[in-house]
Amino acid sequence: MTITPTEIPDVLILSPKKHGDARGFFSEVYKESVLAEHGFTEAFIQDNHAYSAEAGVLRGLHYQSPPFAQDKLVRVVRGSIYDVAVDIRKGSATFGKWVGVELSADNWQQLLVPKGFAHGYLTLEPDTEVLYKVTNRYAPECDKGVLWNDAEIGVDWPLKGEPILSAKDEVQPLLSEIELEFTL
Numbered sequence: 001m002t003i004t005p006t007e008i009p010d011v012l013i014l015s016p017k018k019h020g021d022a023r024g025f026f027s028e029v030y031k032e033s034v035l036a037e038h039g040f041t042e043a044f045i046q047d048n049h050a051y052s053a054e055a056g057v058l059r060g061l062h063y064q065s066p067p068f069a070q071d072k073l074v075r076v077v078r079g080s081i082y083d084v085a086v087d088i089r090k091g092s093a094t095f096g097k098w099v100g101v102e103l104s105a106d107n108w109q110q111l112l113v114p115k116g117f118a119h120g121y122l123t124l125e126p127d128t129e130v131l132y133k134v135t136n137r138y139a140p141e142c143d144k145g146v147l148w149n150d151a152e153i154g155v156d157w158p159l160k161g162e163p164i165l166s167a168k169d170e171v172q173p174l175l176s177e178i179e180l181e182f183t184l
């Protein structure tokens, strides 16, 4: 597995090796020791699985506030997504900045999104399945968000038309309106 920092150094791209043979492939898709070598030692305690039927589904931008903040390790086992992390850590040199990476069953890449980042993704094809590990349990009372198209952030979503949003994501607050609960 190789690990590559993005333009925001705490957000990492992981590229597990696929061992292919005549039967198919085998891949170690999570290895605690490899992440520890890169300074990530948080324990993942929950696995999530999200299926989106259509291309153009946009989930985000979400985060859980302390004490239930989550680190996320995101991968795609069917289809593809444009995965986005936005730095919402007060005092960060990259506060309000975002990174976007295509994750797909084909490229087999993963994205590590640490606490202090809002996370969201846009599906790029139908029948897309996203698996991700998180380092804290689901806490609805701490479930927060930022508006997907907040002009102050300016995420360049590769949209073809209007996104398919949940009712919640239609009305998320702007970055300028949220309580900043993460400090670098």
Ligand SMILES: Cc1cn([C@H]2C[C@H](O)[C@@H](COP(=O)(O)OP(=O)(O)O[C@H]3O[C@H](C)C(=O)[C@H](O)[C@H]3O)O2)c(=O)[nH]c1=O
Pocket (backbone or CB within 6 Å): 048, 050, 059, 060, 062, 063, 072, 119, 120, 121, 137, 138, 166
């Ligand atoms: C996140 C979560 C949700 N749920 C339930 C709550 C709702 O009944 C249903 C759908 O939840 P929601 O609309 O919040 O799902 P997404 O829009 O995919 O939310 C996720 O989207 C972005 C991409 C994220 O990074 C977060 O993990 C998460 O916020 O699943 C649970 O039971 N457990 C959970 O951990």
